[in-house]
Amino acid sequence: MPSSGERSVEGVRFFSFGEQTLHYFDRPHGGTPCRVPIVGPAAWYGSSMVGRDEWRMRLSAAHIAELEKALASARATGKATADLTAADFPLSTLAGEIATWRDELQHGRGFQLVRGVPVERWGDEAAGVFFWCFGLHLGRPGAQNPQGDLLGHVTDTGDAASDPYVRRYRTPADIAYHCDAADIVGLLCLRPAQRGGASRIVSSVTVYNELLRRHPDLVPRLYEPFHLDVRNDDSSGTLRHVPIPPCRFDAGKLRTFYHSDYFRSAVRHDDVPPLSATEQALLDTYESIAAEPTLRLDMALEPGDIQLLSNHTILHARTEYEDEAEVARKRHLLRLWLSITV
Numbered sequence: 001m002p003s004s005g006e007r008s009v010e011g012v013r014f015f016s017f018g019e020q021t022l023h024y025f026d027r028p029h030g031g032t033p034c035r036v037p038i039v040g041p042a043a044w045y046g047s048s049m050v051g052r053d054e055w056r057m058r059l060s061a062a063h064i065a066e067l068e069k070a071l072a073s074a075r076a077t078g079k080a081t082a083d084l085t086a087a088d089f090p091l092s093t094l095a096g097e098i099a100t101w102r103d104e105l106q107h108g109r110g111f112q113l114v115r116g117v118p119v120e121r122w123g124d125e126a127a128g129v130f131f132w133c134f135g136l137h138l139g140r141p142g143a144q145n146p147q148g149d150l151l152g153h154v155t156d157t158g159d160a161a162s163d164p165y166v167r168r169y170r171t172p173a174d175i176a177y178h179c180d181a182a183d184i185v186g187l188l189c190l191r192p193a194q195r196g197g198a199s200r201i202v203s204s205v206t207v208y209n210e211l212l213r214r215h216p217d218l219v220p221r222l223y224e225p226f227h228l229d230v231r232n233d234d235s236s237g238t239l240r241h242v243p244i245p246p247c248r249f250d251a252g253k254l255r256t257f258y259h260s261d262y263f264r265s266a267v268r269h270d271d272v273p274p275l276s277a278t279e280q281a282l283l284d285t286y287e288s289i290a291a292e293p294t295l296r297l298d299m300a301l302e303p304g305d306i307q308l309l310s311n312h313t314i315l316h317a318r319t320e321y322e323d324e325a326e327v328a329r330k331r332h333l334l335r336l337w338l339s340i341t342v
Contacts, residue, residue, distance in 0.1 A: 014082075014140070014141050014142065014143070014150060015140060015141070015142035015143065015339055016142070016143050016148065017142070017143040017144070017145060017146050017148065018146075019142070020142030020143060020181065020182055020337065020339055021181045023142075023183075023339050023341070024181045024182055024183060024257075024311065024339065025181070025244065025257070027248035027250075027255045027257075027312075028248065028250035028251070029223075029245075029248040029249060029250050030249060030250045030251070032249075033219055033220050033222070033223045033247075033249065034208075034212075034249040034254060035212070035216070035219070036212075037209045037212060037213070038205050038208065038209060038252070038254050040205075040252075041107075041108045041109045042108065042109060042110050042203060042205045042254075042313040043203060043205040043206050043209060044109055044203050044206060045203075045206060045294055045295055046201075046202065046293070046294065046295055046296045046297035046298075047293070047294040047295075049297050050297070055109060055111060055112060055113055056113045056115065057097070057112070057113070057114050057115065058114075058115045058116045059114065059115065059116035059117065062093065063093065063094055063097075063116075064116065064117075064118060066091060066092065066093055066094055067091075067094070067117070067130065070089045070090055070091055070133070071089070071122075071126060071129060071130050071133075073088065073089065073090060074088045074089045074129060074133055075126075075129060081128060081129050081132050081151070082132075082150060084129070084132060084133055084136070085136060086133065086136040086137050088133065089133035089134075089136065089137070091137060094137075095137060098134075098137045098138055101114075101138070101308060102138055102139070102340065105183075105184055105308060105309070105310045106183075106310065106340060109203075110203065110309065110310035110312070110313035110314045111201060111307070111308060111309050111310065111314055112307075112308045113299065113305060113306070113307055113308075114305070114306040114308070115302070115304060115305050115306075116304055117130070117188065117304040117305075117306060118304060119188070119189075119190050119303050119304045120303050120304070124190055124332070127188065127190060127334065128151060128334060131151070131186075131188045131306075131334050131336065132150075132151055132336070134186075134306070135186060135336040135338055138184065138186070138308070138338055139183065139184055139338030139339055139340050139341070140338060140339045140340075140341050141336060141337070141338060142182055142337045142338065142339055143337075144180075144335065144337050150336075151334060151335070151336065152169075152334065152335035152336070152337075153332065153333075153334065153335070154169045154187065154331075154332070154333040154334070154335050155170075155330060155331060155332045155333070156170065156171060156172045156323055156330060156331065157170040157171075159171050161173035164265065165231050165265070167231070169318075169335075172193070172196075172197075172320060172321045172322065172323055172331075173320050174317070174318060174319055174320040175317055175318040176260055176261050176287070176317055177200075177202065177258065177260065177287060177290050177291075177315040177316070177317045178258060178259040178260070178261065178262075178315065178316065178317070179204075179256065179257045179258055179259060179311040179312075179314075179315060179316075180311050180337055181257070181311070181337075182311055182337035182338060182339055183310065183311060183312065183338060183339045183340045184308060184309065184310060184311065184336075184337070184338040184339075184340065185308075185309050185311055185316070185335065185336070185337055185338075186306060186307065186308050186309075186335065186336040186338060187199070187301065187306065187307045187333045187334070187335055188304075188305070188306050188333060188334040188335075189301040189302060189303055189304065189305045189306075189307075189333050190303060190332040190333060190334065191303060191329060191330065191331055191332045192300070192301060192302060192303065192331055193321035193322060193323055193324075193330075193331040194321075194322050194323055194324045194331075195321060195322040196319050196320055196321035196322055197300075197301075197318060197319060197320075197321030197331055198298045198299065198300050198318065198319045199298070199299045199300075199301055199307060199316065199317075199318055200296055200297070200298050200299075200316065200317040200318065200319060201296065201297050201299070201309060201314050201315065201316045201317075202290045202295050202296045202297070202314070202315050202317075203295070203313060203314065203315075204254070204256035204258060204312075204313055204314060204315050205254055205256075205313055206295055207286060207289050207290045207295065207315070208222070208247070208254055208256065210289045210295070211285065211286060211289060214285075214289070215281075215285055218278070218281060218282045218285060218286075221278060221279065221282050222245070222246045222247040222256075222282070222286075223245055223246075223247050223248075223249075224245055225243035225244055225245045226243070226244060226245070226246065226263040226266070226279070227241040227242070227243060227263070227266035227267075227269075227272045228241055228242050228243070228244045228259060228262050228263060228266060229241050229262045229263075229265040229266040229268070229269070230242065230262075231262060231265070240269050241266045241269055241272060244257060246258050254313070255312040255313070256312065256313065256315075257311070257312075258286070258315055260283050260286075260287055263283065264283065290315055298319075301333070
């Protein structure tokens with residue numbers, strides 16, 4: 001599995017976990033909360049997206065042929081996956097499509113679904129090489145944990161879902177709404193679950209607008225820091241929680257980081273006070289709004305589907321699932337965390 005660290009590879013320096021986190025949280029803020037509804041393509045409702053096709057794109061036979069040619073070129077270099085660069089995976093037609101998707105993630109609705117990658121024909125190893133190189137055309141990879149893993153594997157590892165501090169993607173349990181500490185998160189489905197495991201997304205801009213409409217008194221608290229539990233992810237044991245304001249607003253754009261489970265569990269530390277009544281009401285109300293059927297959008301990812309999400313304007317979650325008994329047929333997704341840099 002590729003890992004990061006501090007090295008440079010042919011001029012491309014991967015972000016370490018800390019570097020990527022600092023880049024992601026460098027969000028501009030004008031100093032005052034937004035007190036009017038935010039309009040624009042990022043403020044969508046799930047009920048209006050269900051029957052629309054602009055967020056779904058199926059690769060054509062020509063696209064797949066281009067990908068297979070690029071994959072052969074990359075593998076012919078003999079490099080390890082983590083050493084491959086975008087130049088090793090040349091794209092002509094799809095480079096323009098990827099640029100369009102990047103713009104949509106940054107300035108549009110904040111999500112894109114790409115279908116038809118022939119992962120079943122390619123096999124897991126080749127699919128991993130492809131997804132890594134695909135990500136290099138979209139942004140800069142970053143580590144997904146302090147251990148430096150760059151290409152994540154989302155599958156049931158047997159960890160106990162009852163452990164309140166385990167990373168829940170390693171279990172078949174449901175996952176609450178959250179954002180990851182990277183500009184973009186990408187998932188490539190290799191195999192779905194036997195039952196369940198739907199990806200659930202919601203516009204954090206729309207949730208904000210609805211909170212503003214229903215409970216304007218709670219909105220200012222979104223601009224003040226919550227303690228974010230690091231959930232034992234700091235190997236030194238010295239960093240237990242960090243202060244993070246969920247919302248930043250500047251130049252008409254709202255950027256949101258939300259992770260209720262980690263906001264709530266931070267109170268386990270002796271130096272973190274219990275949540276106030278206002279804070280508890282805010283978290284409960286925010287999540288209740290996000291869970292409403294008219295706001296959320298569910299996706300059942302199939303083999304070969306790529307889901308791309310902005311962690312600034314989208315919250316994502318997952319429903320619980322039941323897996324196949326055979327190990328080779330268990331639910332398995334590949335994950336990339338990517339930063340948009342200039």
